[in-house]
Amino acid sequence: MTKGAWVYILQCSDDSYYTGSTTFLDQRMEQHHLGIYPGYTSARRPLKLVWLAEFPDIFQAMEVEKQIKGWSRKKKEALIKGDFDLLHELAQSTEMKERRELRRKKRGSPS
Numbered sequence: 001m002t003k004g005a006w007v008y009i010l011q012c013s014d015d016s017y018y019t020g021s022t023t024f025l026d027q028r029m030e031q032h033h034l035g036i037y038p039g040y041t042s043a044r045r046p047l048k049l050v051w052l053a054e055f056p057d058i059f060q061a062m063e064v065e066k067q068i069k070g071w072s073r074k075k076k077e078a079l080i081k082g083d084f085d086l087l088h089e090l091a092q093s094t095e096m097k098e099r100r101e102l103r104r105k106k107r108g109s110p111s
């Protein structure tokens with residue numbers, strides 16, 4: 001039987017974001033808040049939990065954590081705010097945005 005897991009985003013005292021995953025959410029949050037393990041968050045306390053999602057197992061949670069860690073700050077903030085329209089827009093590649101803009105310009109110009 002697999003155990004549930006969480007992916008979370010913490011806002012640090014320097015206004016940066018930390019993304020992590022765990023199977024023991026309460027314990028992990030306490031570790032972060034107390035600075036038990038030296039690392040990124042221990043030097044940036046106090047911390048605020050700003051986003052949380054539950055997953056069926058730690059493997060899925062770790063995949064999502066890895067994905068979010070690669071995102072821009074704007075994209076993370078869209079997720080935190082629940083702005084899925086902006087999240088979708090930010091997820092599109094530059095090439096896709098350029099092609100869409102060219103199509104708009106072609107439609108707008110007289111034939």
